[in-house]
Amino acid sequence: MTNPNITGAEILIRCINEEKVKFVFGYPGGAVLHIYDEIYKQNGFKHILVRHEQAAVHAADAYSRATGDVGVALVTSGPGATNAVTGIATAYMDSIPLVIISGQVPVPAIGMDAFQEVDMVGITRPCVKHNFLVKDVKDIAATMKKAFYIAASGRPGPVVVDIPKDITAHFAEYFYPKTVEMRSYNPVLKGHSGQIKKAVKLLLEAKRPMIYTGGGLVLGDGTEELIKLARTLNYPVTNTLMGLGGYPATDKQFLGMLGMHGTYEANMAMQNCDVLIAVGARFDDRVIGNPENFLSQPRTIIHIDVDPSSISKRVKVDVPIVGHVQSVLREMNEILSSDIMANEKKQSNISSWWKQIDEWRNVKSMVYQNSSTVIKPQYVIEKLWEVTKGDAYITSDVGQHQMWAAQYYKFDKPRRWINSGGLGTMGVGLPYAMGCQFADKNAQVACVTGEGSIQMNIQELSTCAQYGLPIKVIMLNNRYLGMVRQWQEFFYENRYSESYMDSLPDFVKLAESYGHVGMKITNPADVEGALKEAFAKKDKFVFMDFITDQDENVFPMIANGKGLSEMILGNDHIAREED
Amino acid sequence: MKHIISLLMENEAGALSRVAGLFSARAYNIESLTVAPTEDPTLSRMTIVTSGSDQVIEQIIKQLNKLIDVVKVLDLNDGKFIERELMLVKVKATGAFREEMKRMCDIFRGRIIDVADGSFTIELTGSGTKLDAFIESLDKAAILETVRTGASGIGRGDRILKV
Numbered sequence: 001m002t003n004p005n006i007t008g009a010e011i012l013i014r015c016i017n018e019e020k021v022k023f024v025f026g027y028p029g030g031a032v033l034h035i036y037d038e039i040y041k042q043n044g045f046k047h048i049l050v051r052h053e054q055a056a057v058h059a060a061d062a063y064s065r066a067t068g069d070v071g072v073a074l075v076t077s078g079p080g081a082t083n084a085v086t087g088i089a090t091a092y093m094d095s096i097p098l099v100i101i102s103g104q105v106p107v108p109a110i111g112m113d114a115f116q117e118v119d120m121v122g123i124t125r126p127c128v129k130h131n132f133l134v135k136d137v138k139d140i141a142a143t144m145k146k147a148f149y150i151a152a153s154g155r156p157g158p159v160v161v162d163i164p165k166d167i168t169a170h171f172a173e174y175f176y177p178k179t180v181e182m183r184s185y186n187p188v189l190k191g192h193s194g195q196i197k198k199a200v201k202l203l204l205e206a207k208r209p210m211i212y213t214g215g216g217l218v219l220g221d222g223t224e225e226l227i228k229l230a231r232t233l234n235y236p237v238t239n240t241l242m243g244l245g246g247y248p249a250t251d252k253q254f255l256g257m258l259g260m261h262g263t264y265e266a267n268m269a270m271q272n273c274d275v276l277i278a279v280g281a282r283f284d285d286r287v288i289g290n291p292e293n294f295l296s297q298p299r300t301i302i303h304i305d306v307d308p309s310s311i312s313k314r315v316k317v318d319v320p321i322v323g324h325v326q327s328v329l330r331e332m333n334e335i336l337s338s339d340i341m342a343n344e345k346k347q348s349n350i351s352s353w354w355k356q357i358d359e360w361r362n363v364k365s366m367v368y369q370n371s372s373t374v375i376k377p378q379y380v381i382e383k384l385w386e387v388t389k390g391d392a393y394i395t396s397d398v399g400q401h402q403m404w405a406a407q408y409y410k411f412d413k414p415r416r417w418i419n420s421g422g423l424g425t426m427g428v429g430l431p432y433a434m435g436c437q438f439a440d441k442n443a444q445v446a447c448v449t450g451e452g453s454i455q456m457n458i459q460e461l462s463t464c465a466q467y468g469l470p471i472k473v474i475m476l477n478n479r480y481l482g483m484v485r486q487w488q489e490f491f492y493e494n495r496y497s498e499s500y501m502d503s504l505p506d507f508v509k510l511a512e513s514y515g516h517v518g519m520k521i522t523n524p525a526d527v528e529g530a531l532k533e534a535f536a537k538k539d540k541f542v543f544m545d546f547i548t549d550q551d552e553n554v555f556p557m558i559a560n561g562k563g564l565s566e567m568i569l570g571n572d573h574i575a576r577e578e579d
Numbered sequence: 580m581k582h583i584i585s586l587l588m589e590n591e592a593g594a595l596s597r598v599a600g601l602f603s604a605r606a607y608n609i610e611s612l613t614v615a616p617t618e619d620p621t622l623s624r625m626t627i628v629t630s631g632s633d634q635v636i637e638q639i640i641k642q643l644n645k646l647i648d649v650v651k652v653l654d655l656n657d658g659k660f661i662e663r664e665l666m667l668v669k670v671k672a673t674g675a676f677r678e679e680m681k682r683m684c685d686i687f688r689g690r691i692i693d694v695a696d697g698s699f700t701i702e703l704t705g706s707g708t709k710l711d712a713f714i715e716s717l718d719k720a721a722i723l724e725t726v727r728t729g730a731s732g733i734g735r736g737d738r739i740l741k742v
Contacts (some may be wrong), residue, residue, distance in 0.1 A: 133592070184648055308641050309638065
């Protein structure tokens with residue numbers, strides 16, 4: 001008679017395949033050897049070998065952002081686990097559904113300061129949606145089922161499953177539950193109908209309405225319903241950094257991104273509206289600046305969010321609606337299309353509000369002085385948008401280049417702009433691009449980065465070579481940690497403390513040493529041609545080193561702690577208050 | 580304002596540290612925290628004494644509800660409730676002080692649960708303010724040691740926190 005039992009490692013692999021996972025990003029090590037042995041024997045998911053565990057989590061994270069599926073990463077115990085932590089915290093801040101499996105020392109060795117032991121559950125507790133330590137082989141399947149369910153439902157987030165090595169060698173019968181029942185976890189998905197009706201009424205009565213959407217709209221796949229709502233009402237829309245692509249950037253009702261480096265019109269409309277509807281956004285410090293300044297103008301706020309704790313956290317709201325953005329917006333659209341009153345009212349004239357907005361638009365806050373001698377970073381992004389026809393996956397690192405990408409690449413679709421908005425993790429760009437390219441192997445994927453950020457995960461050039469990923473790296477090289485330098489110029493009297501990057505490698509040769517194509521572009525006249533040439537190399541990884549203006553700053557800007565009405569418009573503008 | 584928050588959570592390893600970690604990570608005050616399993620051994624009941632503005636308390640409740648292991652949360656201050664805390668105090672009890680200590684203990688309805696040559700150990704239950712009052716009324720020099728459990732709370736009448 002054969003034993004129906006299989007090892008914990010095999011159970012784990014079966015669970016991952018049961019969830020129809022296509023890619024697992026990982027790195028082997030002692031505590032996960034049993035698991036890797038089973039990976040060798042299976043032919044379900046494909047394992048992607050990265051060069052550092054941080055990149056494994058970032059790649060899984062980007063895969064999820066691009067597809068909406070749960071991203072999966074696998075790391076070993078101790079240093080493998082701690083290397084993953086930055087990736088986990090990054091995903092947590094942006095509410096990205098991930099399942100991270102970490103190896104652990106065998107159960108009897110836990111607490112003995114064993115080789116490569118670290119309390120992974122303890123370390124990650126503040127930066128995960130939930131985590132588990134599996135101490136019995138019989139619990140693996142049920143725990144994995146819960147992990148995927150928790151990660152993807154409600155407000156999504158990363159879930160860590162820590163599995164001791166001996167557990168992966170023990171035997172148990174395999175049974176994967178079809179459903180999950182948890183008395184302690186039942187996320188609210190459907191919004192309260194009364195509140196939704198109230199919100200629609202308020203919207204219809206608005207004289208100076210404003211629609212403000214964030215990452216939650218993108219993650220909740222609410223774009224289609226939002227477009228319908230905005231067009232029916234003819235109301236202005238702004239997106240947060242995380243929400244770009246949630247509303248088509250080339251649409252006439254779009255006011256651009258708001259916040260610290262947002263447009264004048266978006267910030268002024270946000271400040272001066274009388275009815276504000278926030279959809280999957282959280283009024284954070286980079287968006288509204290100082291809450292006291294924001295609250296100095298009276299307005300009625302409607303807030304739709306799947307997470308009750310995001311509502312009335314920094315700003316008290318008047319009509320809270322807890323629920324899934326897509327279903328709440330759909331219900332609003334249904335009321336708008338059926339209600340006769342609504343039909344009459346929705347013709348309500350807000351032309352004077354649009355006139356005011358057009359005046360703000362005429363300030364033209366999003367301008368820069370182009371040059372024929374030195375490459376302006378904004379120009380590179382504008383050309384990137386043209387050459388890719390606005391249809392690429394754009395990942396970015398963190399800093400000035402991130403803001404320029406957000407400002408000058410017009411995202412018309414959701415899930416195309418992949419960046420670390422919450423944690424602001426330098427080094428995400430390249431692994432994010434890997435995740436996007438695995439998600440959509442024929443898509444154009446560009447990583448907009450700087451010479452500072454790229455070096456934080458530069459080892460992934462090797463992974464890109466191994467899997468033949470035709471990513472295009474758009475490096476805006478100003479030999480400075482640009483955003484740090486900018487703040488030092490503004491707030492520290494030009495004392496550029498440790499923000500200059502010396503001893504940079506020859507990036508062209510570096511790329512070539514991995515078998516990639518390297519290009520160095522120094523002349524503004526060559527920018528467009530070089531981009532076209534790079535994107536024509538459809539099966540090659542191209543590393544583009546753009547030598548850009550060292551002194552360029554990101555404008556407009558709201559200084560830290562200031563309010564939306566206190567924007568600095570830039571060198572060519574005089575800062576002005578509202579009229 | 581002081582609030583007493585009651586919650587039911589899965590009685591699992593690490594559950595307590597999730598709650599304690601939440602309070603420290605978000606810089607919420609925590610005056611006391613007590614926890615023990617309920618009549619259903621899969622559930623733990625916790626009483627947290629905290630303070631903050633209404634907005635902070637609202638966030639605390641929401642953040643607690645967000646923890647995956649937490650089944651139910653109740654702000655006892657939203658209605659009528661009873662609060663009790665247990666304190667053990669070891670006091671000097673020599674000569675004439677022995678009678679004095681016995682009297683004070685009786686006034687506060689405490690019980691002497693250990694008698695030694697030079698000391699009494701007094702057991703006292705009541706609200707936090709009653710225990711404070713007892714400490715206040717003792718001569719500081721007479722107090723050898725105190726230990727308090729932190730408050731436990733329960734709603735009055737029909738206010739029941741149960742799964």
